[in-house]
Amino acid sequence: MxxxxxxxxxxxxxxxxxxxxxxxxxxxxxxxxxxxxxxxxxxxxxxxxxxxxxxxxxxxxxxxxxxxxxxxxxxxxxxxxxxxxxxxxxxxxxxxxxxxxxxxxxxxxxxxxxxxxxxxxxxxxxxxxxxxxxxxxxxxxxxxxxxxxxxxxxxxxxxxxxxxxxxxxxxxxxxxxxxxxxxxxxxxxxxxxxxxxxxxxxxxxxxxxxxxxxxxxxxKHYKGVCHVFVDKFADLEKAWNICFNAKVQRPGVCNAMETMLVHSEIADGFMPEMIDRFKKAGVELRGCKRARAYDPEYIKEATEEDWYTEYLDLILAVRIVDSLEEAIEHINTYGSHHSDAIVTENYTNGMKFLNDVDSAAVYINASTRFTDGNVFGLGAEMGISTDKIHVRGPxxxxxxxxxxxxxxxxxxxxx
Amino acid sequence: MxxxxxxxxxxxxxxxxxxxxxxxxxxxxxxxxxxxxxxxxxxxxxxxxxxxxxxxxxxxxxxxxxxxxxxxxxxxxxxxxxxxxxxxxxxxxxxxxxxxxxxxxxxxxxxxxxxxxxxxxxxxxxxxxxxxxxxxxxxxxxxxxxxxxxxxxxxxxxxxxxxxxxxxxxxxxxxxxxxxxxxxxxxxxxxxxxxxxxxxxxxxxxxxxxxxxxxxxxxKHYKGVCHVFVDKFADLEKAWNICFNAKVQRPGVCNAMETMLVHSEIADGFMPEMIDRFKKAGVELRGCKRARAYDPEYIKEATEEDWYTEYLDLILAVRIVDSLEEAIEHINTYGSHHSDAIVTENYTNGMKFLNDVDSAAVYINASTRFTDGNVFGLGAEMGISTDKIHVRGPxxxxxxxxxxxxxxxxxxxxx
Missing domain, CATH: 3.40.605.10 (Aldehyde Dehydrogenase; Chain A, domain 1)
Structure with a gap:
């Protein structure tokens, strides 16, 4: 040989x-x-x-x-x-x-x-x-x-x-x-x-x-540090379902959500129910200071390292942000340019997210879990590229x- | 800095x-x-x-x-x-x-x-x-x-x-x-x-x-070892013009011809006039044994190295081949997968060459000198890729x- x-x-x-x-x-x-x-x-x-x-x-x-x-x-x-x-x-x-x-x-x-x-x-x-x-x-x-x-x-x-x-x-x-x-x-x-x-x-x-x-x-097919951003104009029911699905449905894969970003103006309405659902599914949460405030006992403190981490497990980092721009910057800085989603009913915010997030697959109002050759309708796949030349995604x-x-x-x- | x-x-x-x-x-x-x-x-x-x-x-x-x-x-x-x-x-x-x-x-x-x-x-x-x-x-x-x-x-x-x-x-x-x-x-x-x-x-x-x-x-933008293959079904006038243009019009560039391949069944009709034109333009020829036979004094002996060489000069390697398949194999083996042409009036041979030659630009009946972003109508170019992923050619x-x-x-x- x-x-x-x-x-x-x-x-x-x-x-x-x-x-x-x-x-x-x-x-x-x-x-x-x-x-x-x-x-x-x-x-x-x-x-x-x-x-x-x-x-x-x-x-x-x-x-x-x-x-x-x-x-x-x-x-x-x-x-x-x-x-x-x-x-x-x-x-x-x-x-x-x-x-x-x-x-x-x-x-x-x-x-x-x-x-x-x-x-x-x-x-x-x-x-x-x-x-x-x-x-x-x-x-x-x-x-x-x-x-x-x-x-x-x-x-x-x-x-x-x-x-x-x-x-x-x-x-x-x-x-x-x-x-x-x-x-x-x-x-x-x-x-x-x-x-x-x-x-x-x-x-x-x-x-x-x-x-x-x-x-x-x-x-290259590197890791997937995927995000869902819950915009202040999110439909709450969609946001709960999408975030839950992206984290829990199959946590061990590259298109599962690893960090959830929540707009501060919707956090009061969104967080309690979301925390409750994650708790029931046994998801460990690690949050920024403002996220932890919603359940300081349950939510651990996130370190800088957490924002970069692909857990591939029932663990989720959570951050409260004050604007769409802050969410986009977080994703482009800490993410792995794999799959990221926004939940919003606001047209302009959705389009801006789609445009400015530098990832292989960018979603409006759908779970990141769809990034897959078969699901996209491409048939079998050789993998999911996180490179920037030749092919991005499946x-x-x-x-x-x-x-x-x-x-x-x-x-x-x-x- | x-x-x-x-x-x-x-x-x-x-x-x-x-x-x-x-x-x-x-x-x-x-x-x-x-x-x-x-x-x-x-x-x-x-x-x-x-x-x-x-x-x-x-x-x-x-x-x-x-x-x-x-x-x-x-x-x-x-x-x-x-x-x-x-x-x-x-x-x-x-x-x-x-x-x-x-x-x-x-x-x-x-x-x-x-x-x-x-x-x-x-x-x-x-x-x-x-x-x-x-x-x-x-x-x-x-x-x-x-x-x-x-x-x-x-x-x-x-x-x-x-x-x-x-x-x-x-x-x-x-x-x-x-x-x-x-x-x-x-x-x-x-x-x-x-x-x-x-x-x-x-x-x-x-x-x-x-x-x-x-x-x-x-x-990568590697060298251009480009070929013209004069098929046995070539129109002689087209073949002389294309080969002359591909070698002489601007020899110092990557899309200039460096090796000319000639089908043995057309060589008697093609070679004397071609040699004559190259002689007048001051082109040095280096040939295989059979090519040299057309003018042993003028045509030097080509070494194995010559078939790989990008002269970027008024020098040309010449080889007589017995079939289209032999020409294609020569190009795929010794060439740099840049630009290669066939001169032929035969439809099937032209299409086979187009299909089987593994180069960024493959021509039927035109000079290799056209490989250029502007000439192709793409506008300015970053270069000419000889890689196999993302982009081939201009x-x-x-x-x-x-x-x-x-x-x-x-x-x-x-x-």
């Missing part, structure tokens, strides 16, 4: 993928689904090896849960493959074309990125999600999964390759880094002659390591392509 | 720029043009300091020429400012919007990237071009120019800031790194908490240094923005 050879092989085959038909790609996806369905016993056997090793190593419950491939998750992978097969093939679509005075026609045509390197941690279903999107978008993929999931990942990759082989999609376009040696990551992110983009998915440590060491462009199929210029002439030369 | 403080100030002001009106931005550009026009004597005086220092240091003719701000180039800067003022403001345009089953409306709205760091070498006019595009796209800019141009750059930045101040555009959005100490670059590219994207413009050494050291996403105004998701709800929460 030499990462350089893997990357070189991926690059070489990547040039062939633009001429693979949509039909072959779809058949490869459906065949993969069929094989996963048929081979679920082998998948479970391999997965059990990983689970057993994880237990022996004393990994956390959460970690072991992420490793698990049960019936529901196997069904999930099969569904993803069917969904991606149904999605429109973005490759080759011409998004615009115009004519210049000298008669040349210039167009922008979507093409694959080339070779996508994905470096991820424990969840083995990412193997199938990422590979299916790359197959459909005619990208070669290099999969570097977590060492805890090595057996599960290997069997899934073998199934994908088998499907590729049987349907005429080049199996070398699906490359698996079959090692538990983490040092390979450092080497991998240097291979800019072969790999076109690196997508790290995992904890902040991994992402930071990749960003600091990579020569290859990286699309990274779908289209974001695995990039327009190149195509020019039709009839002999034009430059004067 | 502390780069950290500069970057921090740029970040802080960047959040204010989304609410600056198009009118204020345009007036700032026009005022800058007016001031450059009025202050041309001071500009020339400052420029002469740089020219004198360059001569004393014994810099090359080419280098000194790039430094020069003469009447023509001053006029050029004024024109760019007028052109950018005329261009449509991309900020705030909603490129699509759709409704989901639960009633939320999701749109993609163009917003500025935030803070753009540009690291460039000798040409002081880049200061005005880059700043004008950032002003119009509501980005804060940090300008780190070459040390040879420090006096010219400083006066130009002062003029831009004066115009900004007078028209109500925040002058802190135009930051100038006023130092000749090159080590600041290394520090600058680490400041990922303040700078959103780095654009290096200059020699390969600078670009490689930035790519290797940056924690911030980099949009980087115009729109590419200094990125869509964020905006979501309109009426109280929706996630089930």
């Amino acid at each position: 030499e990462i350089r050879k893997i990357a070189e092989a991926a690059k070489k085959v990547s040039y062939k993928l633009t001429s693979i038909s949509t039909d072959v790609k779809n058949r490869t996806l459906l065949k993969s689904a069929e094989l996963i369905d048929a081979k679920r016993d082998i998948i479970k056997t391999e997965n059990e090896k990983d689970l057993k090793a994880a237990e022996e190593k004393g990994l956390s419950r959460a970690m072991i849960d992420r490793l698990l491939l049960n019936e529901k998750r196997i069904k999930g992978m099969i569904n993803v493959l069917h969904d991606v097969a149904k999605m429109e093939d973005p490759v080759g679509s011409v998004i615009k074309m115009w004519k210049r005075p000298n008669g040349i026609k210039i167009g922008k045509m979507r093409v694959p990125l080339g070779v996508v390197g994905i470096i991820y941690e424990s969840r083995p279903n990412v193997t199938v999600e990422a590979a299916s999107l790359c197959i459909k978008s005619s990208n070669a993929i290099i999969l570097k999964g977590g060492k805890e999931a090595i057996n599960s990942n290997r069997i899934l990759v073998n199934i994908l390759k088998e499907a590729a082989e049987s349907e005429g999609f080049p199996p070398e376009a699906i490359q698996f880094v079959d090692t538990t040696d983490r040092s390979v990551v450092k080497e991998m992110v240097q291979l800019d002659q072969f790999i076109d983009v690196i997508i790290p998915r995992g904890g902040e440590g991994l992402i930071r390591f990749v960003a600091e060491n990579s020569r290859i462009p990286v699309i 990274m779908g199929l289209e974001d695995l392509t990039i327009p190149k210029y195509i020019i039709f002439g009839d002999g034009q030369i430059r004067e | 502390e780069i950290r403080k500069i970057a921090e100030a740029a970040k802080k002001v960047s959040y204010k720029l989304t609410s600056i009106s198009t009118d204020v931005k345009n007036r700032t550009l026009l005022k800058s043009a007016e001031l450059i026009d009025a202050k041309r004597d001071i500009i020339k005086t400052e420029n002469e300091k740089d020219l004198k220092a360059a001569e004393e240091k014994g810099l090359s003719r080419a280098m000194i020429d790039r430094l020069l701000l003469n009447e023509k180039r001053i006029k050029g800067m004024i024109n760019v400012l007028h052109d950018v003022a005329k261009m449509e403001d991309p900020v705030g345009s909603v490129i699509k919007m759709w409704k989901r089953p639960n009633g939320i409306k999701i749109g993609k709205m163009r917003v500025p990237l935030g803070v753009v760091g540009i690291i460039y070498e000798s040409r002081p006019n880049v200061t005005v071009e880059a700043a004008s595009l950032c002003i119009k796209s509501s980005n804060a800019i940090i300008l780190k120019g070459g040390k040879e141009a420090i006096n010219s750059n400083r006066i130009l930045v002062n003029i831009l800031k004066e115009a900004a101040e007078s028209e109500g555009f925040p002058p802190e959005a135009i930051q100038f790194v006023d130092t000749t100490d090159r080590s600041v670059v290394k520090e600058m590219v680490q400041l990922d908490q303040f700078i959103d994207v780095i654009i290096p413009r200059g020699g390969e050494g600078l670009i490689r240094f930035v790519a290797e050291n940056s924690r911030i996403p980099v949009i 980087m115009g105004l729109e590419d200094l923005t990125i869509p964020k998701y905006i979501i309109f709800g009426d109280g929706q929460i996630r089930e």
Whole structure:
């Protein structure tokens, strides 16, 4: 296993993928689904090896849960493959074309990125999600999964390759880094002659390591420190529901609310009932001085650090602000530019928030929990980008392509 | 001068720029043009300091020429400012919007990237071009120019800031790194908490240094090893004209042809006349064995290195190939994915070339020399990206923005 050879092989085959038909790609996806369905016993056997090793190593419950491939998750992978097969093939679509005075026609045509390197941690279903999107978008993929999931990942990759082989999609376009040696990551992110983009998915440590060491462009999926701002013109019922949903419905994910900002002029009407609802759901609150005044015993004191923190848990920071501008400044300063919402009935305030909050997804009167490729209608996603170039927010199929210029002439030369 | 403080100030002001009106931005550009026009004597005086220092240091003719701000180039800067003022403001345009089953409306709205760091070498006019595009796209800019141009750059930045101040555009959005100490670059590219994207413009050494050291996403503008492939179905007259134009019209630029590929079945008809034309223009030819056979005395032997080389000079590598596929493989292997052309009357071959050549701009029957933001109709450009993410080819105004998701709800929460 030499990462350089893997990357070189991926690059070489990547040039062939633009001429693979949509039909072959779809058949490869459906065949993969069929094989996963048929081979679920082998998948479970391999997965059990990983689970057993994880237990022996004393990994956390959460970690072991992420490793698990049960019936529901196997069904999930099969569904993803069917969904991606149904999605429109973005490759080759011409998004615009115009004519210049000298008669040349210039167009922008979507093409694959080339070779996508994905470096991820424990969840083995990412193997199938990422590979299916790359197959459909005619990208070669290099999969570097977590060492805890090595057996599960290997069997899934073998199934994908088998499907590729049987349907005429080049199996070398699906490359698996079959090692538990983490040092390979450092080497991998240097291979800019072969790999076109690196997508790290995992904890902040991994992402930071990749960003600091990579020569290859990286699309980062950092943390989500998401806010809901309850404006003074908020409808109280909407505000209670949205804040409760954004915090409580699934606290362990990146689009859950971590800080609630409340306009001082609505706080008296809003806070008591909100505190009551959070109390019943077992949410720990950490507030600024003015927020704490609404229930000094229940609400702990927030430190400066709290405003930056992604709890991923039933903990919420709360701050009272005196204006829309203060709320926006708080979000742009302490947030992670992921997903932020305002609750307001005031048109001008809503539009100003939408405009000035520098986040991948900005909401008026809806829960931040909607930031997700599937929920947005993009289908499966490679992750949620917190970067400012190429793509912000859910990274779908289209974001695995990039327009190149195509020019039709009839002999034009430059004067 | 502390780069950290500069970057921090740029970040802080960047959040204010989304609410600056198009009118204020345009007036700032026009005022800058007016001031450059009025202050041309001071500009020339400052420029002469740089020219004198360059001569004393014994810099090359080419280098000194790039430094020069003469009447023509001053006029050029004024024109760019007028052109950018005329261009449509991309900020705030909603490129699509759709409704989901639960009633939320999701749109993609163009917003500025935030803070753009540009690291460039000798040409002081880049200061005005880059700043004008950032002003119009509501980005804060940090300008780190070459040390040879420090006096010219400083006066130009002062003029831009004066115009900004007078028209109500925040002058802190135009930051100038006023130092000749090159080590600041290394520090600058680490400041990922303040700078959103780095654009290096200059020699390969600078670009490689930035790519290797940056924690911030980099949009690279590498070399142009461009090809013209003369297919066996080429119209000979078109082929001679296009190849001649692509090599000779301006050899020192990145979109000039560096390697000519000729199909073996047309070589007998094509080569003698082509060699004759190149000979008259003083072009040095370096060929493969079969190419050399057409004029062994004139055509030197090409080494493996030649196929990778950007000569930027009246030198051309020539190779005879036996098929379209061989030509495509040569281009994808040795080229720099910049601009490549096929000359052919055959529809299928033209379309295959367009599809399979992995370059930012792919041409049928036109000179590679057209790859340029202005010529493509995009207006002024920040450079020509040879990267595979965010933008390929000329980087115009729109590419200094990125869509964020905006979501309109009426109280929706996630089930």
